[in-house]
Amino acid sequence: MNVSNCRGCGKLFNYVSGPHTCPACREKLEAKFQEVKEYIRAHAGTGIHEVAEACEVESSQIRQWLRDDRLELTENSPIRMSCESCGDQIRSGKFCEKCKNQFAAGFDNILKSSKPKVQSKDLKSDKDNPKMRYL
Numbered sequence: 001m002n003v004s005n006c007r008g009c010g011k012l013f014n015y016v017s018g019p020h021t022c023p024a025c026r027e028k029l030e031a032k033f034q035e036v037k038e039y040i041r042a043h044a045g046t047g048i049h050e051v052a053e054a055c056e057v058e059s060s061q062i063r064q065w066l067r068d069d070r071l072e073l074t075e076n077s078p079i080r081m082s083c084e085s086c087g088d089q090i091r092s093g094k095f096c097e098k099c100k101n102q103f104a105a106g107f108d109n110i111l112k113s114s115k116p117k118v119q120s121k122d123l124k125s126d127k128d129n130p131k132m133r134y135l
Helices: 023-042 048-055 059-067 097-114
Strands: 003-005 012-014
Touching (some): 023 059
Antiparallel strands (some): 003 012
16 A cells, blocks of 8 residues: 655545545545636636636646646637747647657657567478477
8 A cells, every 4th residue: 555645735645646635635626627617718818817816726736737738728818838848839738739749750660669570480390490398
């Protein structure tokens, strides 16, 4: 059993995977996310700081939701985020589409190059290729 302290409340809990928060804090955070999402729908074009103050959420948490692709900036939003690889402007996530495609192509190449090459079997007799046998 993997026991960890919650980053939200400090209580001990059985850590399985994901963020180091207990189930109660995770539920509270999800409720705040839904509140932020509804506020953004009702007040289109508002900035991160306005949303953070209105919903009583840290602006860093809203930025994290943007990086996690849970929220997305509109086309005409004054807020700008940069791709972590090339610095191009993006609306959500960590990377732009161009960099995502380059990463995917690179991973495909790695997978293709790491596959073992199939060797053709030589059709030699068993006498030329001694094997271990038991009686």
